[in-house]
Amino acid sequence: MSGSGKEAAVPDIIEVDKLTKSYGGKRGIKDVSFSVAEGEVFGFLGPNGAGKTTTIRTLMALIRADSGTARIAGLDCWGRALEIKRLIGYVPGEPALDRNLTGGQILEYFANLRGGVDRVYLKKLIERLDLDTSRKFRQYSTGNKRKVVLIQAFMHRPRVLILDEPTSGLDPLNQQEFDGMVREAREEGRTVFLSSHVLSEVEKTCTRVAIIRDGNIVRIGGIHELNDIKRYEITIAFAQPVAADAFARLDGVAEVEALNDGMAVRLAIQGSADAVIKAAARYPVVSLTSYEPSLEDIFLRYYERDGQAAKEAVGV
Amino acid sequence: MFRSIYLKSLRDYRVPILGWGLGLGALMATVLVAVPTVFATPAAKAAIVALGASYAWVAEPIKIDTAGGYATWKYGITILVVVIWPLLAGTGMLRGEEERGSLDVLLSAPRGRVRVALEKLAALWTALVIFGVVVGLLTFAGGAKLNGEITLGGTLAFGLNLALIGALFGSIALLVSQFTQERRTASGLTAAILTAAIVVDMVHRVVPNTAWLSRLSPIYYYNQSKPLVPGYGADLGAMAFLVAMTLVFSGAAMWLFARRDVGGVAVELPARNASATQALPTSDWSLRSLYARSLGMIATSTLWWTLVIALLAAWLVIIVKQTETQLRSLLQGSNVIAQVIKLGGADTATNEAILGALFLFLPILLMAFAVTQANRWSADEEEGLLEIVLSTPQPRLRVLLVRFSALATATIFISVVTLIAATAASAVYGVALDYGNLAAAALSMIPLGLLVAALGYLFAGWLRAALDTGLLSFLLVIWFFISFIGPSLKLPDAVEKVSPFFYYGTPLLHGWQLGDLLVVVAAGAVALALASYRFARKDIAA
Structure with a gap:
């Protein structure tokens, strides 16, 4: 098994090894390797153009890798595509469906292409996401289009769900429903492979995460393992002005910023805060606020180094 | 080129307009270059005059014994091809951008709607003028060795006339697209208007005292100007019209566009069922399989094409009697013409000889239908519509072959209905025909249509939809060109055999030509096999 943070003795359902794909001379992905255990909810993070969709489209046998292997349930993604597709539910990054069909017609059609689905479950999904199936696809809002695509991916209770930016365009209420659907899938032992650049979404639903950047995997680990590299912020307000320099050289302090004419400091900390707490105790402290960092912060760290737009990285 | 909407739009038109201009200009130049060969002997010239008279319904033969007259007559039917591009540009100008969502972004810029639309329209008109100049210059070049008979002023006026009819149909397309939700529908409706306009213009050349009817057609006014015909010139009044x-x-289209919703239509019909539902259409036959859905997707366009092709077939059968009368009067006292035309003696044979030549237009239309369907296959991949279908347990090969089977079904349907329409017309109007040969003529179109579709599917393995369609259309024009004026140019047999029309032959005269048809079937099968091989292995467009 490549990557860390995985629970032992669970077989891998997705195995990707040194997968490489380029588009003419342009970069796609290079030597991408990771594996996903059965029953896992795996997050695949990266900014726009990092290679998430290329990786997913290779898994779906929509494009063929230049080199390397990708397997799902032990089957080669390209050579055994048909068998694999019986196991999979898929949400593409930019879903396109026949504009002139209604949502109901689209779902009926794909249900038939899959050889029939559990109608009761399908209707439950429609109710759950509150989809009006009578409207034509072209008349749907972005969020409703996404609902149609999500339902078609879940409706046959696939063993593996491959979801490329699945919640893009969904409102918070439906995002919550989606989180519930992913949780239920996991409880039923199904595997979810979810790409996103919305880190809070991954934080809520995923057990493990891989980060891809410029076509290369830069980090794989459990959510908690990733936490050990994250930084967090503490803002300390004092009863009297305090020199920010007093904290600058302390162990674990990455950044210091003086606020309110020295009446407060904001510290970015990596690792233990012990030295900071002891140093602060020498002054009259009015308040101390700690901000728990999110995955967005971790993610940003990977992209701020080379000056790549942080906003793009977090998708804001 | 990105400084204004006008320049950006003009840039978008650069490849098609130059391609169209060079292609159609080269066609005209070749016709003129061939004139000395065609008019090599007085007998040959007389034969051309006779043929011109018998095919007057296609294009009016004015001074056909001159280079300009001959070229104008020969070019007559290409008006259909000339107008296709401006028609597509007209529907794509606003509706196409609305479909892609790019108009929303464009209209967020600080420019009024009418200004945006006007800049785009001005770019189209400019592009058409460039097209006209290119055609005019190439025509002039083609006629350079004809002792000054073809003047630069005349050829430029000829090009301008083409640009004007193009602009008119572009504006009709723009107006129609204000009423349709989809560009494709607007293109289909405008193409139907174009076909109707061409037929209405033909009427007065076939039925006496019907000029009043033909005046309703814009094509009539286009045909009033014949700048290449000596002493005829351009009709400034018609051009001004x-x-x-x-x-x-264009003004009406602008007015509607300024007032309607972006993404909406000028006249909103009341929704059939306003209440929301969460029901599923479990009894809808068209959703039951890939094949049923593929058939459902092309059902409407197939019905329209069937209507056009079958009605044209019936119309050709009806006018054959009149053409026959004209020919007979020409044949009297002219052994030369009789030898050239080689008509049989019996009524049935005469009718079939005339109709055989006219029927060449039917496979062209069926092949044009195949081009549109091949375009749809290519566009579906480009627009991502195959992505989710291919995520279901359907093999790629099956997806392609089933789509092709649906197209084959449609092609067979069109041909059979055409046969029924022609048979009915011959029975009702008393035009004696060998029904076996008629069946051969109608059903022999099927392999030609399928060959074009298979080639379209093959090209789609590498090319984007626009290029795929462009290449197929180009092939169609070249094939038509080879078969239509190839004999005049005395092209080598090997060249004539490149065109599928060669293999279609003259089934109305000679019945089934199975050996020739098998060549077309084999070529189509090879193209389809290669297309399948490619599709099973290629990267699906993102």
Whole structure:
């Protein structure tokens, strides 16, 4: 098994090894390797153009890798595509469906292409996401289009769900429903492979995460393992002005910023805060606020180094 | 080129307009270059005059014994091809951008709607003028060795006339697209209007005292100008009328566009069922399989094409009697013409000889239908519509072959209905025909249509939809060109055999030509096999 943070003795359902794909001379992905255990909810993070969709489209046998292997349930993604597709539910990054069909017609059609689905479950999904199936696809809002695509991916209770930016365009209420659907899938032992650049979404639903950047995997680990590299912020307000320099050289302090004419400091900390707490105790402290960092912060760290737009990285 | 909407739009038009201009200009130049060969002997010239008279319904033969007259007559039917590009540009100008969502972004810029639309329209008109100049210059070059008979002023006026009819149909397309939700529908409706306009213009050349009816067609006014015909020249009044109509239709389109919702239509019909539902259409036959859905997707367009092709077949059968009368009067006292035309003696044979030549237009239309369907296959991949279908347990090969099977079904349907329509027309109007040969003529079109579709599917393995369609259309024009004027140019047999029309032959005269048809079937099968091989292995467009 490549990557860390995985629970032992669970077989891998997705195995990707040194997968490489380029588009003419342009970069796609290079030597991408990771594996996903059965029953896992795996997050695949990266900014726009990092290679998430290329990786997913290779898994779906929509494009063929230049080199390397990708397997799902032990089957080669390209050579055994048909068998694999019986196991999979898929949400593409930019879903396109026949504009002139209604949502109901689209779902009926794909249900038939899959050889029939559990109608009761399908209707439950429609109710759950509150989809009006009578409207034509072209008349749907972005969020409703996404609902149609999500339902078609879940409706046959696939063993593996491959979801490329699945919640893009969904409102918070439906995002919550989606989180519930992913949780239920996991409880039923199904595997979810979810790409996103919305880190809070991954934080809520995923057990493990891989980060891809410029076509290369830069980090794989459990959510908690990733936490050990994250930084967090503490803002300390004092009863009297305090020199920010007093904290600058302390162990674990990455950044210091003086606020309110020295009446407060904001510290970015990596690792233990012990030295900071002891140093602060020498002054009259009015308040101390700690901000728990999110995955967005971790993610940003990977992209701020080379000056790549942080906003793009977090998708804001 | 990105400084204004006008320049950006003009840039978008650069490849098609130059391609169209060079292609159609080269066609005209070749016709003129061939003139000395065609008019090599007095007998050959007389034969051309006779043929011109018998095919007057296609294009009016004015001074056909001159280079300019001959070229104008020969070019007559290409008006259909000339107008296709401006028609597509007209529907794509606003509706196409609305479909892609790019108009929303464009209209967020600080420019009024009418200004945006006007800049785009001006770019189209400029592009058409460039097209006209290119055609004019190439025509002039083609006629350079004809002792000054073809003048630069005449050829430029000829090009301008083409640009004007193009602009008019572009503006009709723009207006129609204000009423349709989809570009494709607007293109289909405008193409139907174009076909109707061409047929209505033909009427007065076939039925006496019907000029009043033909005046309703814009093509009539286009045909009033014949700048290449010595002593005939351009009809400035007719040209001004084309300009005026272009302004009226464009103005109406602008007016509607300024008032309607972006993404909406000018006249909103009340929704059939306003209440929301969460039901599923479990009894809908068209959703039951890939094949049923593929058939459902093309059902409407197939019905329209069937209507056009079958009605044209019936119309050709009806007018054959009149053409026959004209030919007979020409044949009297002219052994030369009789030898050239080689008509049989019996009525049935005569009818079939005339109709055989006219029927060549039917496979062209069926092949044009195949081009549109091949375009749809290519566009579906480009627009991502295959992505989710291919995520289901359907093999790629099956997806392609099933789509092709649906197209084959449609092609067979069109041919059979065409046969029924022609048979009915011959029975009702008393035109004696060998029904076996008629069946051969109608059903022999099927392999030609499928060959074009298979080639379209093959090209789609590498090319984007626009290029795929462009290449197929180009092939169609070249094939038509080879078969239509190839004999005049005395092209080598090997060249004539490149065109599928060669293998279609003259089934109305000679019945089933199975050996020739098998060549087309084999070529189509090879193209389809290669297309399948490619599709099973290629990266699906993102």
